[in-house]
Amino acid sequence: MQFFRYLEEKKRGKIFYIKPGNFNLHSPRKILSYSLGATLYMPATRKDISKSLLKSNDMGLTSIVVCCEDSIGESDIQFGEKNIFSGFKEFSLLIEHGDVELENVPLIFLRVRNVEQFQRMIEKSLDLSFLCGFVFPKFSIKTDGERYINLLRQINETSKRKFYGMPILESPEVIYKESRIDELLAIKNFLDRYKDIILNIRIGATDFSGIYAIRRKFDQTIYDISVIRDCIGDIVNIFLRPESDYVISGPVWKYFPSGKRLLKPLLRESAFISEMGERGMERRKYLIDQYIDGLIRETLLDKANGLTGKTVIHPTHISIVNALQVVKREEYEDAKLIIEGHKQGAYKSPYCNKMNESVPHFRWAKKILNKAEIYGVLNEGRNYTSLFI
Numbered sequence: 001m002q003f004f005r006y007l008e009e010k011k012r013g014k015i016f017y018i019k020p021g022n023f024n025l026h027s028p029r030k031i032l033s034y035s036l037g038a039t040l041y042m043p044a045t046r047k048d049i050s051k052s053l054l055k056s057n058d059m060g061l062t063s064i065v066v067c068c069e070d071s072i073g074e075s076d077i078q079f080g081e082k083n084i085f086s087g088f089k090e091f092s093l094l095i096e097h098g099d100v101e102l103e104n105v106p107l108i109f110l111r112v113r114n115v116e117q118f119q120r121m122i123e124k125s126l127d128l129s130f131l132c133g134f135v136f137p138k139f140s141i142k143t144d145g146e147r148y149i150n151l152l153r154q155i156n157e158t159s160k161r162k163f164y165g166m167p168i169l170e171s172p173e174v175i176y177k178e179s180r181i182d183e184l185l186a187i188k189n190f191l192d193r194y195k196d197i198i199l200n201i202r203i204g205a206t207d208f209s210g211i212y213a214i215r216r217k218f219d220q221t222i223y224d225i226s227v228i229r230d231c232i233g234d235i236v237n238i239f240l241r242p243e244s245d246y247v248i249s250g251p252v253w254k255y256f257p258s259g260k261r262l263l264k265p266l267l268r269e270s271a272f273i274s275e276m277g278e279r280g281m282e283r284r285k286y287l288i289d290q291y292i293d294g295l296i297r298e299t300l301l302d303k304a305n306g307l308t309g310k311t312v313i314h315p316t317h318i319s320i321v322n323a324l325q326v327v328k329r330e331e332y333e334d335a336k337l338i339i340e341g342h343k344q345g346a347y348k349s350p351y352c353n354k355m356n357e358s359v360p361h362f363r364w365a366k367k368i369l370n371k372a373e374i375y376g377v378l379n380e381g382r383n384y385t386s387l388f389i
Helices: 009-015 029-034 049-056 074-096 115-123 145-157 177-197 205-211 226-239 269-276 279-289 292-304 315-323 329-340 362-375
Strands: 016-018 038-043 063-067 107-111 131-136 164-169 250-253 310-312 346-348 355-357
Touching: 009 016, 016 329, 029 362, 038 049, 038 315, 049 063, 049 074, 063 131, 074 115, 115 145, 131 145, 145 164, 145 177, 164 177, 177 226, 205 226, 205 250, 250 292, 292 310, 292 315, 310 315, 329 355, 329 362
Parallel strands: 038 063, 038 310, 063 107, 107 131, 131 164, 250 310
Antiparallel strands: 346 355
C-alpha cells in the first residue's frame, strides 16, 4: 500500500522530492497509526461489500471502515451482520485465489455497534484474515471500554498477527465540561496499559454536536463551534503530551454539493494557477462548487491543532485530505536540521522566514519526519493542489 499510487511515475517524480513509502498490515504500529489518511466510512448494509472493498483500491484510499453503528438503523442490524459475514468471506476468497493482492488492499476496520455485537461476531468466527482492526464507538471507562479492549486482547492472543483498536471519544462524559478531564484522564490511563494495540484516537464530533442540537454548515469548520473546539483542545491536551504516543484523527466532514453559499470561499487563485495555469481556475471553481474549500480549511485546522488524517464520507474527499498530509519541502528541511542537531539553541531557518529551536521543536520535527516517510515530501515550488483529483 502506498499513497498516491494512482499517479504515473513521471508525474510522481515531478511532484515529490521524497516519494511516499510503502506499508501494509504487518508494518509497525508507529507507521500504521500515521498511515490512515482519509478514512472512508461504508455502511454495513452496502450491497456487495466485497466489490466495494475491491473498488476502494482504485480511489487512492488507504483506510476504510465498514460501519455497523450509526450509519445503519436498528431494523437493519441483522441484515448488516449477515452482509458483513458473507462479504468478508467473499473478499477473503478473492485474496486467497490471487484475484486481489493483500499488499494493495486498504487498511480495513470494522466499527461494531456495541460490545455484545463485537463478542457475537467473534464467537461466530467472523473472517478477520484481511482486517486491520476494530473501531469502538462511544468509548468510555464507565460503560464498555474495558470489555472492548479485553475482547481485542483475546483475539490477539490466538492470532498470528496483531489486530488494533481505535476508540471513538464521543460520549456525554467527554463533552460535558464538569466530567471531561476526569473521563479523558481515566480513558488515557487505561489505554496506556494497552498502547501497543491502540492505533488511533478518533473524535466523534457529530455525536458531540447532536447532544447540543448543533450542526455545522458547509461554510463552517468544527473549530467554529466553540463547545466542540474546546473539547478537541482538551483531547489534544491529554493525548498528545510528551509521555504519550498517540495519533489523533480529525473529525468527520459530511458535506457534498447542495444549495447556495452565504460566505465567500477562501481558496487562493494563485495556488491553482501556479500548478495548472488557466486550467487551475476551472479546478478551483469545481472544488468550490463541491464545497471542498470547507473541507480544505477544516483539514488545515486539524493539522494546526496536532491531528493527523480525517474521517470522510464521500470518495471526492479522499485525495484532498491525503494531499494535505504530505510534508512540504521547507518543513522537511527544518525538521531534518532539528533532528540531526547540527545547531543547538535557536537559529534562523535556511528559508530565512522563521526561527528553529532545537529543544521545543524536537517533537514536532520527529512527527514531520514520520509523516514524510509515509506521505512523501513535495518538491520545491510544488503545492498541495497538484495532488487534488
